[in-house]
């Protein structure tokens with residue numbers, strides 16, 4: 562299936578976000594189709610993580626619209642206006658906004674820079690926690706699913722280990738399995754390898770590439786430009802909270818149209834020049 566045949570899964574329009582006086586996102590648009598691997602690249606502080614967190618309701622944008630196929634259309638600006646300021650705003654509008662954000666969150670799962678595993682629970686317990694506690698999946702079903710997923714990433718033997726008994730790469734693979742166990746429509750990765758020792762990066766990127774090959778829909782914030790180049794089918798370059806350039810990996814990496822993109826890529830690819 563060519564990327565253009567894919568059906569739309571998520572559309573974001575005009576996403577705005579400020580933290581106090583820091584206007585972090587200034588109208589970000591994004592189109593994710595089923596099976597897409599979208600890479601968000603850009604300098605530190607350009608807003609990549611804030612975009613990702615906005616897609617699953619971990620961050621509430623000040624304005625903009627998000628639509629997940631088959632789910633609610635979430636208009637953040639309209640919601641904020643309807644809910645009004647402070648505790649005395651419109652409670653019904655506030656409750657509706659919360660329900661819509663929950664609906665977004667239910668359809669996606671996030672893999673974080675730091676795996677955030679529960680330290681006092683085994684690998685298996687970490688993986689089944691979400692399906693059992695959040696989704697109400699019976700324990701036996703969740704356990705069967707978790708075992709299959711752990712086998713897929715080569716961690717069957719670590720089922721009963723605790724996170725501190727695993728390497729950083731293994732912990733991050735458990736983080737990925739934990740996200741997969743929720744059976745989301747959309748996988749969100751926030752720099753999943755940037756906290757790892759260099760020799761452990763490959764094993765995590767390999768799992769991510771396999772997921773992409775299997776057709777999972779993924780949005781990935783990454784500094785791993787080789788991954789973005791080889792695995793993504795869309796690359797967005799963010800600078801100053803704006804999508805400066807958007808295209809295929811070939812376009813962005815071999816013929817960037819924007820001077821800002823060229824300068825960013827130069828800095829990363831030739832750090833000593």
Ligand SMILES: Nc1ncnc2c1ncn2[C@@H]1O[C@H](COP(=O)(O)OP(=O)(O)OP(=O)(O)O)[C@@H](O)[C@H]1O
Pocket residue numbers: 580583585603604605606607608609610611612
């Ligand atoms: N919860 C928050 N409260 C206040 N400021 C925040 C918060 N989250 C992000 N910011 C600010 O928003 C800006 C963008 O941050 P963001 O993490 O989205 O950038 P990024 O491109 O992902 O950076 P990095 O590559 O370093 O992770 C930064 O100035 C950051 O300090």
